[in-house]
């Protein structure tokens with residue numbers, strides 16, 4: 134297993150280009166198979182989850198041509214099965230987007246159910262509620278969720294809880310159903326809007342994405358399109374918090390500042406200076422960070438995917454801060470790791486009470502999941518001494534070249550795969 138080894142204490146300085154949004158790209162790749170013509174997708178992040186999904190799409194017969202590290206052409210005309218199962222697809226939750234895409238196009242699909250997840254139980258009852266409302270039968274057998282409809286017909290669907298995945302999945306199936314579908318209490322995340330825009334480019338008729346009521350008029354078929362994925366607000370926010378935690382000055386480029394408003398608001402509260410331009414945001418850290426409180430909420434609230442990164446900043450801010458995690462029940466698993474680095478945090482239910490300490494001390498820690506892993510890397514860069522982050526497999530599911538991008542900002546970080554390489558890094562650094 135590979136690790137990151139980091140020598141902390143260097144304020145990050147400079148600018149970094151943000152890639153395409155993983156959580157928009159995953160459903161967009163699934164949606165690309167919904168037509169029988171070639172779809173071209175650009176600004177694709179080159180990360181593990183994306184590559185696993187592309188492989189699954191290829192395995193069911195679609196033509197997948199990687200035209201560059203960040204672009205792909207997909208043609209769904211050659212799909213020969215609607216059953217998707219392999220060892221890898223079970224490991225990525227976004228495989229469930231193939232349910233909505235294939236159900237819409239072929240009126241049936243069977244996809245391996247994602248197993249348990251590090252950040253909490255991840256039910257898909259709302260996805261099924263939506264498919265059933267459109268006329269599909271949903272059956273679980275042999276670890277696969279099977280959905281099938283004789284006829285898909287538009288309907289009125291109220292989501293009991295705001296869900297990104299259910300909103301997108303229902304939108305995809307409804308795009309090719311007969312008649313009108315209305316999704317109420319829909320998720321408003323930028324990636325929901327991006328998927329709706331992509332489907333509309335393919336000829337779908339979706340209105341209201343970005344509000345809590347989405348209206349979809351079903352069309353008979355979709356056609357080819359060329360599309361560029363929106364920038365990743367979570368990758369951008371991760372670098373913004375890294376600037377704050379290391380006492381740095383970083384400009385994130387190729388972003389949509391509007392998508393970063395909740396992150397920006399919290400950075401201002403902790404004392405950072407934030408300068409927005411059309412497609413970039415500069416974060417300048419203060420000499421001393423200040424405490425604050427944050428609650429994770431669906432967009433436009435503060436994203437749960439940014440919660441661990443924010444905690445890294447608060448744990449070295451003056452005074453007592455709190456974080457309330459309202460989306461996933463198990464998103465504080467990094468706290469024990471951070472404690473090894475000197476943080477003082479008490480978790481009570483879904484609230485973390487954080488007493489700011491002066492600084493982190495380097496330690497050997499392990500990434501419990503994707504965003505918490507990235508957060509521990511930030512802590513390592515802010516720490517005195519050497520930090521080793523194990524299990525970076527999780528981080529690489531969603532961050533492209535994180536080490537190289539950080540190194541370009543001045544961080545002393547290397548990706549290593551043995552104890553010998555760790556020793557070599559330590560020697561080099563000293």
Ligand code: EPZ
Pocket residue numbers: 156157159226227252254255256257258259260261294295296297298299320437438459460461503504531
């Ligand atoms: C998406 O997950 C993201 N994943 C997650 O990002 C992100 O944390 C999450 O949205 C929230 O923003 C992808 O886009 C691939 P939800 P998703 O359905 O769609 C409950 C990352 O780090 N719920 O919006 O699965 C659920 O338990 C990942 O990139 C139901 O009860 O999340 C949660 O409490 C991690 N029933 C809430 O809704 C359902 O059928 C929101 O989940 C579905 C969800």
